[in-house]
Amino acid sequence: MDTTKNTKKIAKIFKKITTWQQKVVKLEAKEKKNNLDEYKINKLKEKITLYQKLSETYNEQGNEAKVKRAIIKEKHKRHQILYGNITQAIIIICFPLAVYALFNSFYSLIDSIMASRIKSAANASGVINISNIMVISQIKSMISAFGAGIAGGGAVLVSRYYGAANITDAKKTGSNMILVSIITSLIILVLLVPLAPVILKIAQVPQISNSVILYFRLILIELIFVSINNIFIGLEKIKGNSKKILILNITVLIIKLILNVIFVFGIKVDSIIYLEIATIISQAALFIYSCFIMFSKKNMLQISFKNMRPQSIYIIPILKLSIPIFLGKFVMSLGKTTVNALCGSYYGEATNGLIVGALGVSNNLSGLVTNTTNVFEEGESTIVSQNIGNKNLDRTISAFIRTLAIVAIISLIGYICVRFIFIDQLTALFSIGNKESEKMSLYIKEIFVYDSLSIPSLGLTSALLGLLYGYGKTFLSSILNFSRIGIRIISLVVCHSIGLNYTAAGISMGISNILIGIMALCFLLFFLVNLKKKGYKGLYLSQKKQSEN
Template identity: 35%
Template sequence: MQPQLSVKDSKRRTAILEGNLWKTIMILAVPLAIYNLFNYLYTFIDMILVANIGSSQVNVVVFIDQIKSAISAFGVAIASAGTVVVARYYGAGDIEEARKNAGSTFILSLLISGLVAIITVGFGPMILKATGATDQIITDGLDYYNIQMLSTTLIAINSVFIGLEKAKGNTKIILMLNLIVMIVKLTLSIVYVYLFDGTVTDLAMATLIAQGLLTIIAVLVMFNKTNIFRIKFSEMKLKKMYVMPIVKLSVPIFFGRFLFSAGKVAINGLALQTHPYAVGALGIAMNLHGGFSALVNSFEESEVSVISQNLGNKNLKRAMNTFKISVVYATVISVIGLIILVLAQDYLIPLFSSSKPGEELTLEQFQMIKYMFKWEKYSLLTSTMISLITSLFIAFRKTSVSFFVNVIRLFVFRLPVLFIFLNVSWFSQFVAHQYEFVGLTMFISNTVTMIITIVLYLIFNHKIKHYGYEGLSL
């Protein structure tokens, strides 16, 4: 016997499968957009707080956070794959199978992310050294690193919870709960820095506490009897029939995300060779457009759930239209954001200067950030398109495309290009400073990868039109 949907769950499911797509996508995306925006704001404010501790600490945080991003790929990949599987069954009306897959996603994510966290903390200094961290970064940031690695387990659990709520189209609860968490995180961070003259380690502890609060709430919701995807302790077993489809989908997502993030760590290592502040400057440049990136990412996140549910409901045309509508919304926001950021950059960059004597941004550092942003701002368009297209393929269970795109983006068009720029002296005549190659390389890799993903989409769209998908046709 299938579990009965609540009135709210039933209305959301009907809207996703039968309602006006433009309206449905916007309704789902708005809570995610607000959540992502606030998430960005606390990251933005965190960076300002780090800069206030000392400009030298910016390098520490940016470098280690990139490692954290790579390690988080384990749990996030499982959550992403689980969301696709659960949403398919949910769209098809097979609620019991959706619920059992939700439980498998949770236990798999918990076990793997927990094991990875133990390993990364145990071999912390070796990992930092191997990724190109300077002695100063290791000395100043080891405690920060350890806490951030522990937080990846909580992030994995929270990602599963968020993914399951997205699968239901319940994006409002994601917004409400995360707003509470962000308020806790920001309050603790500000208190640590301004009242207790805290360090970056204290900021990491604030993150751990905030993520821990969300984890407690997430577990209570996921195991609640009223939850349509309720996870039962008695069923928390790794059964092959449920685990293997999730693993099969998650492995390409994981390797794509992990290698891309790990490669960005390598990029940071090369960037440090051009200038001690290059990594910090690049991190700030990325933060400048992060707000608008957060807004457009909401359409990517809602896109996967809507497409997956409609494929489960055997509506291929509606699934493809979801992607097209998401592209329109995201492109409009990206263009508006690009214009605003170009006009406001000179007012935003000084926010990242410390008020402590001797720790203020120097003129050279200001110009470095501005140059990095000269090229980085275009990722608001290029990275958005890449994410939307790869999410389309993930929703269609073609996760190997996501892996391929991430690999070529980094290991074909980014790392080799930067290495050549830095080691072939002929290119030096075109720049005044070596660090300029870092920003230029990011632009080249993002732009070329976007072109390739668009070609992949056009090929896929052609096949869908002529041959259909899993017995479905347009």
């Protein structure tokens, strides 16, 4: 049976190869060939070589042949990142992730809308649930910064090994990332579960009840799955499997959405803990799949228990890169939590506790654009890291310039859409016919007018951070994040002191991100001048490596 299938597959492959060879002959026969023709010829020859190698594996039997096929495909993706069209590489890696980020941002809005529909004896309108969830989500971001830092810092190292074709060290680094993540997640769980009521009180969650405390504790369990899933996604991104990541993440969102609809509109639950149960189930499903893939022999970056033994030569570099990333993300979330607490203190009474929820929803509206552009930061850092490993600095700068151009276009179009075209429709989603929800919609709209000004500057910052992360300059990125929060808090305090109303929450966001955008430009100039003069680890700009053919 397998032999018959393989014969059919070989026939299909050779049919494709024949078609491509005919196209190459026609293109090469042209008297005047332009750059596009040359590009098409090279791409067709690459495909022909790839499929010829694939056809050979179908003549072999067993799992080894399947492993060979997987490795050939991975090498082709690596070749695209190191030698192919750089713009195409960015789009191939980032576009599926950007689509997911957009869907995820929409889901965050839907989650907030569903939370507003959950009513209980203590919460007659359901709108206060939004404020509870928004405050807790920032605490969640602070805690998840540990896992995100490990995934981000470790991915930079794995990318370099992968770019240098050092698969052995790439596997060992990936395995040690998993080990560090598991240990960190368990320590956080043990320490924070008993402290849940205290943490929620310090963060000034508007309405602390037993269900809210349980909701927070369930989040701590969820983060164990999320930390491993982030590493899996990072490793797949390195291999260029963005399409797979998109499909998996969309599947997770669909599972969450279906369960939430069942809980909220079917069963009509009276507690927000069911929203978190839906999230845990969906993340657990991805966790099971990710473990299957990561430990598979077909995986070019296979994780193994043997390589998971603590090894300082891998763990120390991971921590060196991860800690600054963690601090940057942690401080950023801490700053948002502080801003939420200040807004609640300054304007909570005047807005019946709705200001924090309105600010959070406003951030989610901006996130429809900024979360999408942030994905390019991650994809760019992967491309930059691999090309550093391949000793080609010029290509890293090309990747940055093209990423910046793409992000600028997305930011501009996104800003116009969410700020002017769809603003009324988006804010109307939170109006369900009672006074509190009408007020919530008004607060969201007025805050978002100023908050949305940060969209263009965050796009610029994401492109710069992608370059810095790729070069391992996580300290500079931490300075940017520290500065953003400091400016935001100072701006909010100043706005309140001069008598501005709750719109100060949005104004402080806009001011801080615009100033950080200017600061990012200065950092960029400093970095590029320094790179031009001193190079990087013995490599210099214009020191190009010959392309493979």
